[in-house]
Amino acid sequence: MRFDTRLVHSGQRPTPGTGDIVPPIHVTTTYDRFAQDPPRLFYTRGENPTRAALEECLAALEDARFCAVFSSGQAAAAAALSILEPGQRLVSSADVYGGTYALFATLSRYGIRVDYADLADPAQLRQALASDVAMVWVETPSNPLLKITDLAEVSRRGHARGAVVVVDNTFASPALQRPLELGADVSLYSTTKFIAGHADVLGGALVCDDEALHARFVEHRTVTGAVPGGLDCYLVHRGLKTLSLRVARQNATARSIAEALCDSSAVLEVIHPGLPSHPRHTLAGQQMSGPGSIVSFRYRDDPEKLLARTQLFACAVSLGGVRSLIECPALMTHRPMPRAVRLASGITDDLIRLSVGIEDPADLVADLANALEGDR
Numbered sequence: 192m193r194f195d196t197r198l199v200h201s202g203q204r205p206t207p208g209t210g211d212i213v214p215p216i217h218v219t220t221t222y223d224r225f226a227q228d229p230p231r232l233f234y235t236r237g238e239n240p241t242r243a244a245l246e247e248c249l250a251a252l253e254d255a256r257f258c259a260v261f262s263s264g265q266a267a268a269a270a271a272l273s274i275l276e277p278g279q280r281l282v283s284s285a286d287v288y289g290g291t292y293a294l295f296a297t298l299s300r301y302g303i304r305v306d307y308a309d310l311a312d313p314a315q316l317r318q319a320l321a322s323d324v325a326m327v328w329v330e331t332p333s334n335p336l337l338k339i340t341d342l343a344e345v346s347r348r349g350h351a352r353g354a355v356v357v358v359d360n361t362f363a364s365p366a367l368q369r370p371l372e373l374g375a376d377v378s379l380y381s382t383t384k385f386i387a388g389h390a391d392v393l394g395g396a397l398v399c400d401d402e403a404l405h406a407r408f409v410e411h412r413t414v415t416g417a418v419p420g421g422l423d424c425y426l427v428h429r430g431l432k433t434l435s436l437r438v439a440r441q442n443a444t445a446r447s448i449a450e451a452l453c454d455s456s457a458v459l460e461v462i463h464p465g466l467p468s469h470p471r472h473t474l475a476g477q478q479m480s481g482p483g484s485i486v487s488f489r490y491r492d493d494p495e496k497l498l499a500r501t502q503l504f505a506c507a508v509s510l511g512g513v514r515s516l517i518e519c520p521a522l523m524t525h526r527p528m529p530r531a532v533r534l535a536s537g538i539t540d541d542l543i544r545l546s547v548g549i550e551d552p553a554d555l556v557a558d559l560a561n562a563l564e565g566d567r
């Protein structure tokens with residue numbers, strides 16, 4: 192089966208007896224031992240068939256052996272970090288998701304050091320991985336600057352230093368980029384975003400090929416209780432089936448929007464991996480099958496005014512859903528980051544981030560044009 196067929200079929204076998212082509216949603220917390228032969232389901236924190244179906248599909252999308260889903264992307268990240276030990280070092284992309292940054296800030300309590308570097312810059316990448324490192328954390332395209340890190344290169348160098356290479360693939364989704372095929376050890380997702388795609392459910396996932404790693408992730412999930420319920424897994428899986436269709440449409444519209452922004456005198460700079468002006472445009476074309484539908488730009492006037500003026504782009508955090516969103520990282524998603532750190536990584540106060548949805552492209556372009564013209 193090819194990717195788009197797996198989206199619809201993996202983990203979705205008709206139920207014996209009734210023939211449901213959509214498997215039932217298992218909401219039970221516990222299972223009767225004598226109604227099973229042999230007993231294999233005990234308690235939903237450990238086992239749940241709706242969850243297992245989603246995991247089967249997400250693993251299949253990356254041709255991976257294992258997937259563990261979580262109650263949120265943050266819970267997935269915490270499980271990934273749980274394999275680290277005191278005295279070890281983590282190297283991370285400098286402009287990571289704000290919540291990831293906040294999570295990393297807690298690691299010093301456990302004696303784990305975090306070094307940030309611009310891993311999209313080959314010289315910084317080499318320098319950051321010049322000594323032993325237990326884990327490399329890569330976000331590509333990064334948030335919100337859409338920096339592109341060479342995944343084959345970072346995996347090769349990370350492995351040479353003994354690291355487990357984790358890629359936060361939330362922005363690309365498996366429809367556009369498959370980190371394990373490029374050499375990474377773990378693909379991390381906030382399934383809240385493109386995978387579920389409808390801004391109505393929270394979830395996370397860790398996809399990998401290594402049995403021991405997977406067992407550690409599942410153990411962490413079970414003992415901390417960071418499991419998604421059956422209904423949530425169903426919602427994520429339902430959304431996932433249309434991933435390719437949504438992503439194709441969102442990518443095409445994002446390209447039109449990026450081009451329109453380039454022509455606007457109210458815009459100082461447009462950042463999108465699909466534009467030839469993007470510093471790693473060629474690399475993005477090699478390791479991704481499309482540039483994605485997040486577009487960032489620097490606005491000439493007051494960001495607050497622009498945020499208030501769009502009609503179709505809702506001013507809200509999050510991304511990857513069917514509805515278009517606009518936000519200002521300095522005021523919203525990246526507010527927890529100390530200002531000096533934020534500015535040093537290029538997240539300036541005038542930066543705006545768009546998440547392009549599936550509305551009519553012409554309506555979206557017009558909405559932005561109106562908002563940008565504003566009081567001119």
Ligand SMILES: *Cc1c(COP(=O)(O)O)cnc(C)c1O
Nearest residue numbers: 263264265288359361381383394
């Ligand atoms: C949203 C997000 C997360 C965190 O996921 P939640 O589901 O909100 O916990 C992690 N990484 C990236 C890149 C994200 O966009």
